[in-house]
Amino acid sequence: MATQFDEYYQNLVFHGALEEARRYPVQLIFYEGSNTNTLSKAGALDDTAFNLAAKTQLDGLIVMTNTMGSSFSRERIGGYLASFSHIPIVSIGLPFENAFTLCPQASGGMAQLTSHLVREHGRKIFLFLAGPKGHPESEARKAEFVSTLAELLPQAEPTVVYADFLEERAYERTLSLIEQDWCFDAVVAANDQMAFGSIRALEENAIHVPSQVSVTGFDDIPYSVLSIPALTTIHQPTSELGRRAVQYLASEWKLNLFDQSHIVADLTTDVVIRQSCGCMNAATGSAESAVAQLQVSLRKLFSLQVGERSRSGVLRRIEAAVVRTFKLEEILSELARGLRRLGIRFAAVVMIDEQSKGTDRSSLYMHLAGDEVTILAPNGQQFSTSTLLPQGLPDDFQAYVCEPLQFGSEQMGYFICTPDANDMHVYATLRDLITTSMKGALIMSLEKDRELTLQREVNKRTGELTSANKLLKKEIAQRKELERELLEVSNNIMTRIGQDIHDDLCQDLAGLGMLAATLESTLKKNGSPSAQQLAKLISESALRSAYTAKQIARDLFPSDLQDNGFVASVMQLVKSKNLTDGDTITLEVQPGFQIDDKEQSIQLYRIIQEALNNAIKHAKASHITVRLSCDAHSMLVEVADNGVGFELKKGKSAAGMGLKILTYRANLIGGTLHFSSTSQGTVVSCRVGFQEGV
Template identity: 30%
Template sequence: MNKNIGVFTAELNDAYQSAVWKGIVSQAQTRELGLVCFLGSRVKSPIATEQCSNIAYSLADKENIDGLIIISSAISTYLDFQAVTELFRIRSDLPQVSVGLGIPGIPSIIVDGRIGMVSVIRHLIEVHAKRSFALISGPSGHLEADARKKAFFDTLADYDITFDRRLMVEGSFEQRSGSRGVRALLAEGIPFDALVCLNDKMALGALDELSRHGISVPDDVALVGFDGIEEALFCQPPLTTVRQPLFELGAAAVEEVCALIQGGKGQNRYLNSSVRVGESCGCRHSWIPEAAAMDSFSKDLDEPDRDTMALLRSLIFEENAPAFLEFLEREATSDTYSGRDLRRLHTLLYAVQEELLSDDESGDRSILRRRLRLISTGLSRLAELTTRILSSRRLKEMERNFLARSIGAALAEAFEMDSIVKTLSKGLVSLGFSEAYLVIFLDSRDGKELSRVFPLPLEGDDPTAKGYVFKTTSLLPDQIDFDWKRKQWVLKPLVYQHEPLGYILLPVAVDDPALYDLLSKQISSTVKGARLLEQVRTHEKSLEEEVSRRTAELTKTNECLQTEVDKRIRLEQEVIDISNNTMNRIGQDLHDDLCQHLAGISMITEALKNSLDPGSHPYEVCTQINDLISNSVDRAKGIARGLVPVGLKENGFIAAVDTLLAALGKGNTIDMRLERSPDFFLKNDDRALQLYRIVQEALSNSIKHANCSHIVVKLHTQQKGNGRLIEIIDDGTGFSDKGEGDGMGLKIMRYRAEKAQVHLLIRNMEPGTTISCLIPQG
């Protein structure tokens, strides 16, 4: 049958799901079916990584599988019945089978757990006289948990046993919830003599917690579980539990989904549960059937066990030791793989032994002894086989875990996808995988979800090391030209916290299901690290490109600004030059033209006055006119000196300042003087002109506004080469608080200081004002 079956389950490292999975794999191989286990987690889990892992379920569709088996009892821990039903409705385009839970309209493979639960509670009541019960239930709303809980309460009611509701704690089917449940029950302070856990994992957690509190099982408290997982056989004491035929459950699911694919209508199948008596209830050597119960024991055997017992009996009666021991070894190995009770063969041999002892047909005691000796040899052989098989399994697990951790250490040093692929390729070969596929999710394009697949292991310079890009729903791309759908795979999602990264497809080739989880976690961390590094590099590259772009823009802008600044400086210089030229021309015109014209008028007026009689009115008028003209000439000359820095160009800055002081000193009573250092020198250039104007403006302000009696102009050379200093000091009233320091004259002074590249400082000395110009060295 050339079909591919998908399986939804939450954890292959869980004994319940692992046993069901083995049954599915065995039947799929028998029917030559392809198989993909979409290994997600519990739907709607509050744990972020589990919720993210459920992306595995979204990858299954008609494009990659022909039918679907959902182990609903495993993935629906946090779902109510309506939500579980909705889970199947989403995949209504595929033939579907439910395992563990009965879903309306969906063929379901169900174990009747009620029979087993009723039987184990009756066992505790009738055989061990238990009356005070405590219960660690499953998640509220979980269909299987609710059915088991109902059977528990119904059985207690049948025996008129009142249950104290304070002795019921809700669990989550996880081992740690069994430990928490015991702590909660003990905190109530209510004694109980029997503890019922609704699955074996919680029972194992409860057993550990009771032991930590010094409570002996079964002496103080009897303990029972549900499921019949292998770990329950090897705890101390061995756990009494309700055994579900988990291997058969998986095999039946494959048969049913095949019938649906072939067009059948499908039907529900019900398998029986049974009590597997251990020692945690109080029984001792419970796997050895008593002679008085042989008839009942034989009737309770299922058909395969009856056939096995018949063959054992035949080989023992024939005294065919080689065939007998070979058969035991073959059956023990098969039981180990299938998840069947490892004590099954022991029990069957003890049953045959009881038959021999109770009904010795031969009457020959030597024949009886030989047959009993053969049975004893078989029991010893079984004990040896069990120990060897379990030890071998444990050693293989340890070796694989060591190799897996070595792979993890090597992956931790890989920071790019090509090195990750090469490192993983070598590691998978060391673990015995002949083929695998690493798939990394890419960004969606045109609404399509795309991925890149890396076939593993690589050989030499394999061109596939760069991977193929393909549509994610295909699971694998068309470029991989082999019939992968005929093989058995485990699809394990790669997630980091709440981020899905991809998945890895590994063949069903190992007995250690924990290896899938370990590898996926190591690969996920490494892929996430590579992605972060790639993002950093991409971001770094984009930053470099952005910096280059912005630098080019800034360079262009700076060039434009520099052009504008140069243009402004040029325009300012042109304005200053025009202003200076205009001032020079006006000053020159005032001095050479207006003053000469006025002097001429004064001479004519003087001649007119001399022609008049002294003391006459016209004479007095001419005298007044002549005085006014002389005064106008002096004023015009003063204005001309203000406009034209007299002697600056010809005699230098110091002489020009000295001349300015002398000119301003005429006509007022202010004592003005110049003090200078012998080595003070100022080059006759534009800076000298600007500084001359600052001194001129400062002196004008002091004369007009300071009401001072002394003004000193100091020209100094600073010590230690710190430049030159010009100071204008008066002893006047200084600045008031009325904003006089922001007048036009001071603004002009500041502008000229900036133009001359000197530091201008104006200080109110109280009394007086000091205006300083520090000229930097050089």
């Protein structure tokens, strides 16, 4: 268990362990504790790898507590280790009660290196690049440096900057000091990575190493000898730490006869003098040897760059292939092809069970073994996470790298493969690529599922709305038909009443007049003095009643519509209103105006009739005009008066029953009724379009 597989120190420990493991029937799994979203500039980690390892049936655990101490507190690491108390544990770096501790004997190396810089190169103004604050190994190296410098240069006041063991952080810190006012002639770094970052910042700003500034590191990773200039550093038995850790576990499993005193012996550090401090060559001191070593370094760097460029090209092709699609099957197929090009013999992509959202159950989505590729997406093959794979790890391979797949705070699964690629940075890149592409595919799949669900819901609701709309249309049609029938019944009743008044009541009144004349003649013969006056009164009353009855009958039953047409009926209506209500109504008829449709005639007649009645009864108008006009597309009837007007209110009570009936009559014949009323008068108009073919 470590933080980064692609960090030189941790990678060397793992490969040292792998070298020793080849002597025993064991398999190694490197659980990486960092991921794209949780590894911040400060190296922050989460507990995904610990949780995954805790679910796995492990027989032993090697934990690089020194690197994890950069992010996790001692208490937090101790809590994690408690989960593995049933198996033997080796802690590299920090001591814990329930773990066998391996820690290099680092004391003396930093003192020797500091003394070399002061006495051999005359350096006086020091910058110390430390790891995270409180980190035990970093603090021990800093304390040894400060105490040694105080003995050699009592007046010296070294500057300590914390760069968290990270190359980029050391680069940034050095740049910041250069921008302020660089005054240092020596940089002592607590690891090689920070030394590389500082050298890069100095050389970019024309501050040359080692002629102007000496730079040293700690760890002696492989790139230390290849850097330009080659890095003076302190060699740690890094690979030996991995070997000794496996030796201890093998002894616990009774696979060897090593005793613990041998396992912890001789883990000492050594100072390695190279060019970055100012020495030309550690071995011979000759300029020729320094040039020869520089040429060797350049050739090795060129070879490394060629290899890395080739692998980067493969990774770019994998990335380009998987980003072209959001289908899980296609993404995993392209990934398998890319893994084979990288020389990786075995790999698997596992996703946690989405239902339980835990790590107890998982699903295998892709399995690569040699040339055989099995794609199980989109559903996967479920199994217990304790075996890492459905049938466990194949016995054909001795080592695996397990990369947790985590997107932000969401734990998605893990990617496990054999460490066959020469470039240690490949695995983290593959992890990040798988995480983002799988997340994108899962999101698209969820979106498609939601889209289908939404479409089904829309279809369901549309069907319901269509059915409701059909019912509503049917009800509206039935209501309109009922209203039409009611209006027709009303018209029929009015017509029948009008006919009865005309045919019966008017005849009876006429007969009453004749009876009055007969009565008058009889009373004259009898010599009644008031007979003539009484007969005249009865006769006149009968005639007035007959006239009124005829007017009512005409209003109820406009017989002229059938006999003489619409215009003649309106003329008769205006004439009758003028006779009873005074000569206040004028009729204006546009030449050629004619209505042949019976339904339109009766409804427009009733509209004019109602509008006239309203104007006569309520408007207090001195003049009313009835207009009949038409154009190429429609005809217009209009009743306008100069009366007092009325207020048109908004809302449900916007119009009285009379206006509502007028509007309904207009709607029945496809017309549009318009009201306009001010204190200067009122206009009621109805426009009806011509029917096709008319």
